[in-house]
Amino acid sequence: MESGRIVITGIGLTAPNGNSPAEFRENLLAGRPRIGTLDMRYIGPVPAGICDFDALRYQTRKELRVGTRAGSIGVYCAREALADSGIDWARRDTSRVGVYLGITEHGNVETENEVYNISLYDYDTRFWSHHHNPRTVANNPAGEVTMNLKITGPHYTIGAACAAGNAGIIQGLQMLRLDEVDLAFVGGVSESIHTFGIFAGFKSQGALAHHDDPNKASRPFDLDRNGIVVSEGGCIYTLERVEDAVARGAHIYAEASGYHINSDAKDAVLPNFERQAECMSAAIKRAGLRPHDIHIINTHATATPQGDIQECLAIRKIFRDCGETYINNAKSFIGHSMGAAGALELAGNIPSFEDYLVHPTINLDKLDDQCYLPRLVINQPVRADRVDAILNNSFGMLGINSALVIKRFTG
Amino acid sequence: MTKDACKQIVIDIIAEIAPDEDLSDVKPDVPLRDQLELDSMDFLDIVMELRKKYGIEVPEEEYLQLASLESSAEYLTPKFNAVNA
Numbered sequence: 265m266e267s268g269r270i271v272i273t274g275i276g277l278t279a280p281n282g283n284s285p286a287e288f289r290e291n292l293l294a295g296r297p298r299i300g301t302l303d304m305r306y307i308g309p310v311p312a313g314i315c316d317f318d319a320l321r322y323q324t325r326k327e328l329r330v331g332t333r334a335g336s337i338g339v340y341c342a343r344e345a346l347a348d349s350g351i352d353w354a355r356r357d358t359s360r361v362g363v364y365l366g367i368t369e370h371g372n373v374e375t376e377n378e379v380y381n382i383s384l385y386d387y388d389t390r391f392w393s394h395h396h397n398p399r400t401v402a403n404n405p406a407g408e409v410t411m412n413l414k415i416t417g418p419h420y421t422i423g424a425a426c427a428a429g430n431a432g433i434i435q436g437l438q439m440l441r442l443d444e445v446d447l448a449f450v451g452g453v454s455e456s457i458h459t460f461g462i463f464a465g466f467k468s469q470g471a472l473a474h475h476d477d478p479n480k481a482s483r484p485f486d487l488d489r490n491g492i493v494v495s496e497g498g499c500i501y502t503l504e505r506v507e508d509a510v511a512r513g514a515h516i517y518a519e520a521s522g523y524h525i526n527s528d529a530k531d532a533v534l535p536n537f538e539r540q541a542e543c544m545s546a547a548i549k550r551a552g553l554r555p556h557d558i559h560i561i562n563t564h565a566t567a568t569p570q571g572d573i574q575e576c577l578a579i580r581k582i583f584r585d586c587g588e589t590y591i592n593n594a595k596s597f598i599g600h601s602m603g604a605a606g607a608l609e610l611a612g613n614i615p616s617f618e619d620y621l622v623h624p625t626i627n628l629d630k631l632d633d634q635c636y637l638p639r640l641v642i643n644q645p646v647r648a649d650r651v652d653a654i655l656n657n658s659f660g661m662l663g664i665n666s667a668l669v670i671k672r673f674t675g
Numbered sequence: 676m677t678k679d680a681c682k683q684i685v686i687d688i689i690a691e692i693a694p695d696e697d698l699s700d701v702k703p704d705v706p707l708r709d710q711l712e713l714d715s716m717d718f719l720d721i722v723m724e725l726r727k728k729y730g731i732e733v734p735e736e737e738y739l740q741l742a743s744l745e746s747s748a749e750y751l752t753p754k755f756n757a758v759n760a
């Protein structure tokens with residue numbers, strides 16, 4: 265009889281400040297952000313988190329030309345996760361492998377590029393690329409991973425706005441419990457910095473960050489925060505049933521034990537702390553824990569005035585009496601990596617199970633009183649006495665909330 | 676335009692759309708797909724580049740004319756000369 269316990273056995277990622285879990289973690293602990301400036305079509309210079317992973321490590325130049333940036337990020341992260349997992353790939357039945365990747369959006373980049381391209385030909389649609397449809401179908405990033413790794417099991421993306429990184433992990437966890445697959449590549453990817461529309465949309469909404477120093481533009485909880493830094497990135501985990509992972513002698517990073525997704529059912533863009541609190545509570549309960557058992561909370565906070573306050577209200581409601589719960593934020597280093605955010609930010613905290621260090625949130629010079637949280641880790645890492653469980657928050661537009669609880673693996 | 680010049684144009688286009696291929700020894704009479712990793716989408720790329728760069732249209736029923744370098748040159752050279760006339 266299988267236990268239904270699901271564990272993380274491999275991690276692959278690319279973030280603006282790191283192309284491996286170790287490099288990412290090192291920069292989070294050292295307080296090193298990496299936000300650049302992009303000269304966006306129609307808009308001009310904007311701060312953005314830009315990844316510099318070696319795309320040619322796992323793909324040919326032709327594959328890069330034909331595919332998408334999100335697909336390439338997915339391939340890089342999946343291959344890195346696979347290498348990290350130690351799985352004997354040549355002997356794997358790939359019909360029992362699934363790929364479930366969260367995306368905030370997909371296809372905007374490619375469509376904008378085509379519209380721009382035909383504008384150079386007086387909008388003559390004979391110049392519209394035949395690559396447009398395979399590039400823009402919503403399963404593209406996950407499909408590119410299956411083609412690269414010759415995976416014949418199921419693949420699809422999960423559209424869940426900025427909650428998508430968690431949603432991808434949750435989907436894979438569920439598919440393993442349903443015995444649909446024996447191994448799941450899960451997480452999220454984002455190519456959003458290559459679409460002007462997302463920048464223009466946030467700007468029109470009054471939610472696009474600006475600062476003379478791009479590295480200081482993403483400043484959650486700070487009184488001078490002025491919006492989101494859009495970033496690209498990706499993070500993919502290999503998930504397995506605990507029995508399978510133990511049997512092959514895998515290194516087990518942690519156990520994915522509790523989760524919840526719910527909806528505000530209220531507003532397209534404004535967050536709702538009550539539903540967020542319910543989401544966190546339900547995830548903790550499903551993990552068989554209570555709030556004081558959570559030792560690190562990765563906040564979703566994106567540095568918008570309203571969003572940060574609402575999440576802090578939700579956290580204060582659930583964790584007001586929890587004396588060992590540290591709280592941090594990775595967007596202050598890397599901006600908002602959209603569909604990748606939940607998965608990527610979790611990877612920044614997983615090493616805490618081994619080193620007990622909690623990375624800070626940075627760029628916090630003047631704390632907004634409405635964002636006060638006890639044990640918010642500000643600008644410098646702290647050493648925790650205990651790290652047995654991490655709560656990973658990711659919320660998104662249309663009122664989607666996700667919370668994931670990861671526990672120390674104890675055998 | 677000579678046929679050799681036309682062949683070079685086709686080779687240059689293939690170099691863009693299949694940048695990993697070694698094009699130093701493409702045999703003119705052998706079908707391109709028998710000696711290079713090219714699929715149907717790549718041939719559509721060749722058609723698109725001819726349209727974009729040179730204003731040359733290749734109707735769908737004539738795609739087979741692009742099967743080899745030699746047949747491409749045979750078919751495209753008069754088109755290039757017509758465009759340049």
